[in-house]
Amino acid sequence: MVRIGGGDREALRRLFNQYRLPLFALAVRMVGDHGAAEELLQDCFVRIWRSAGTYDAHQSQPFTWTVTILRRMCIDHLRRRRPEIADVDAAESPTEDSVRATVVRHEMSEQVSRALGHLSEGPRAALELSLFSGLTHEEIANRLRLPLGTAKAWIRRGLVALRGELQDFSR
């Protein structure tokens, strides 16, 4: 990352090749549109090129830092496209079942299914909404009709469960 910050374009190309599949999958998952996801991935790497000098290895791993940039861009895109995401309180909240139906029914690998299998439906939905929807914690709690503290605890529990079951792919 520091080499990218130093203007090494080859280092940027290597980073792109290393992360393009999971990052593109994340963008498609969040915005649901192949073309928009490609544009966001492209803009993400341009932003990495411009701001790699600010990366601090002691604060986050390179993959997490890259994911943070892409998720912010996806969330901005979603909010521009669907204003109701930014104003979920004003919208009619869907039922918990509908959230589960739209959020949790994804192609999960056997490992992820096993990891998330340790969680009940509610925590799964909270975690998936937190990772992929662009909703704030407050909005997630409203949608799932939970106290804010419970929603946050479920999300933390979900991340820890994943970490415990799965190999570290990011290093």
Added chain:
Amino acid sequence: MNIPDDELACDYVLDRLDPRERTEFEARLVADDALRQRVRDYEDGLAARIFELPPRSPSRQVWARIAEKTAAAPGGAKVGWGNVFKWGIAAMIAISLASIAAERWIDRPTLVVVALDQGGAGPNRVSIARVGSGPNDAFAQLAAVAASHWEDAKSPRSFVVYDPTTSQGFIAVRDLPRVAADTHYQVWILNRRTAISRPAGDLNGSGLYSFAVDPLPGEGADDLRVIVTREKGSALAREPGTDVVLGG
């Protein structure tokens, strides 16, 4: 690890902190091993979930467009010698990390401590016995030495502690004047031989901040200098300006 810290670590990884909370949290990460480990745990969970999404491949045109856009936009900040001389070498205070490259190979690594605000003062060296062999052990020792200097009233008001073995360091700053809302402080790593500069993050005021140097090809430790500049705007600058406030 208490519950609020656990929540903060999760929110940090999920990018749920506001800018002020994020800055405060990152400052704490420097010296708190348990907190850093908790962040790593959550990062592993996040990465694992993303890597388990059905892989999708973007079209080849995506990289072509990235290459086109980055070719038109400069990446890592580079300055020519003209810019360096414009600052004035005397005003740069450079932190010379001379004669330490060879110390990579000795059994007792030597940390280099350089004052940023005592113009012309040479570097001091602190020889330590390494505990453990992993990168985290080295970082923890470096942090401990930096924190010790930070708390020592006899230490310079602003200084850098650098570990040439791991190419990591801490910069300590005190009493930075308050800046206007549209101004910020920024740290730079300079190579005085090639005149390449690399932004190493921003400063939000007094504090102890970590940085890492990824040596460029052919770059020796004695080539490196650190300065702090005052930059206009809230976004990180890509090239250092002329308002050098530390290191000069």
